[in-house]
Amino acid sequence: MVDRLLIKNAAQIVTPEGKSARHGREMKQLKIYENQSILIENGKIRSIGNQPDWEKLVPADKQIDASGKAVLPGFVDSHTHLVFGGYRPDEFLWRMGGMSYMEIMERGGGILNTMKATREASREELVDHSMDFLKKMLAMGVTTVEAKSGYGQDHDTEIKQMEVVRDLNEKQPIELVSTFLGAHAVPPEYKDRGDDFIEFLLKDVMPEVAEKHLAEFCDVFCEKGVFSIEQSRHLLTEARKMGFKLKIHADEIVSLGGAELAGELHATSADHLLHASDEGIRAMADNGVVSTLLPTTAFCLKEPFARAREMIDAGCAVALATDFNPGSGFTFSVPLMIGLAVIYMKMTAEEAITALTLNGAAALDRADRIGSLEPGKQADLVILQYPSYKFLPYHTGINIVETVIKKGKVVVR
Numbered sequence: 001m002v003d004r005l006l007i008k009n010a011a012q013i014v015t016p017e018g019k020s021a022r023h024g025r026e027m028k029q030l031k032i033y034e035n036q037s038i039l040i041e042n043g044k045i046r047s048i049g050n051q052p053d054w055e056k057l058v059p060a061d062k063q064i065d066a067s068g069k070a071v072l073p074g075f076v077d078s079h080t081h082l083v084f085g086g087y088r089p090d091e092f093l094w095r096m097g098g099m100s101y102m103e104i105m106e107r108g109g110g111i112l113n114t115m116k117a118t119r120e121a122s123r124e125e126l127v128d129h130s131m132d133f134l135k136k137m138l139a140m141g142v143t144t145v146e147a148k149s150g151y152g153q154d155h156d157t158e159i160k161q162m163e164v165v166r167d168l169n170e171k172q173p174i175e176l177v178s179t180f181l182g183a184h185a186v187p188p189e190y191k192d193r194g195d196d197f198i199e200f201l202l203k204d205v206m207p208e209v210a211e212k213h214l215a216e217f218c219d220v221f222c223e224k225g226v227f228s229i230e231q232s233r234h235l236l237t238e239a240r241k242m243g244f245k246l247k248i249h250a251d252e253i254v255s256l257g258g259a260e261l262a263g264e265l266h267a268t269s270a271d272h273l274l275h276a277s278d279e280g281i282r283a284m285a286d287n288g289v290v291s292t293l294l295p296t297t298a299f300c301l302k303e304p305f306a307r308a309r310e311m312i313d314a315g316c317a318v319a320l321a322t323d324f325n326p327g328s329g330f331t332f333s334v335p336l337m338i339g340l341a342v343i344y345m346k347m348t349a350e351e352a353i354t355a356l357t358l359n360g361a362a363a364l365d366r367a368d369r370i371g372s373l374e375p376g377k378q379a380d381l382v383i384l385q386y387p388s389y390k391f392l393p394y395h396t397g398i399n400i401v402e403t404v405i406k407k408g409k410v411v412v413r
């Protein structure tokens, strides 16, 4: 039997178009339909338009009147550290008092603090903890979320984190995409032996992750004092041979050359990029690397924002994501992120929407399936309380998503 849903009379249906990332000036090109409807069949978009017989085809209780409202693709949060134990409120306040993120990390706080709490947490605790965040993300229109490991730094805890992601995928509507980030910090067991730690990950953890399909991507915190360019290149090169797609935490604190490395390796995405060099920007644009910008992290760290305008003008495909994590930015607020991108990063409203939908999907290698409203794509979409997408950046920090549909099912109303 065909399962149908009709979203009718939408004031606006707004979407980027295509099955791959939008680069440079293409980012601001949105297709806008006015006063039209979307017919959904078996979880996929069948058609967009106005056909008189659609209302007869779809039972009344499966019709949503969207008059006076705008419809957009579901948002894709392509960079989060969703699964972790414990909290770090003291460190937040130390930072506000002037201590830097790296100083806290060098004193054994930061990622290693969360590592201890994550090692101690039970699977059930991690599931409950993350489930609460996911419900709130869904209410803001997020229908796909990437989730990184990286708070275990030992075999069992890394596997536990990724198994939690797998379990969460079964328990709630948001699709989770798993990334292995074992190389997030050097754990105390390998103090001053970063190379040995990478060999441990390559030999004792990653083959099992690959074999059990626990993660689709491999990521690394490529940063001064964490993992060098050479270590990151080695890890990612070997990861690719095992079948992982590649991501990299690049040029977050200093300009180390992470964006250039992402270009060299044709990584799917390079993320953060607060200090990406001009050469790094060019390397990403030339090699089809999605430049994933995380404005709420820059905001929480009180660092200058990434150079979104220059990146887009240089032809990069920019995505926006929250980087939700317990340290550098405890927020998964999509409204705040859009506000920061448009107010401070010189992105237009249209570019911000593409960055959060189709380009977010491309950062997860899913642009052929999600990220836009087009026939054949999965029916992941949001209905706003207002008639235009322009209300998104205009409402600073306020959630204006009213209805969320995932795979053709209403999951928030």
Ligand SMILES: N=CN[C@@H](CCC(=O)O)C(=O)O
Binding pocket: 081, 110, 111, 114, 221, 249, 252, 297, 323, 325, 326, 327, 328, 329
């Ligand atoms: N920079 C590295 N990793 C995270 C922060 C992790 C943490 O502080 O717990 C990030 O992307 O910002």
Ligand SMILES: [Zn+2]
Binding pocket: 079, 080, 081, 249, 323, 325
């Ligand atoms: Zn991150």
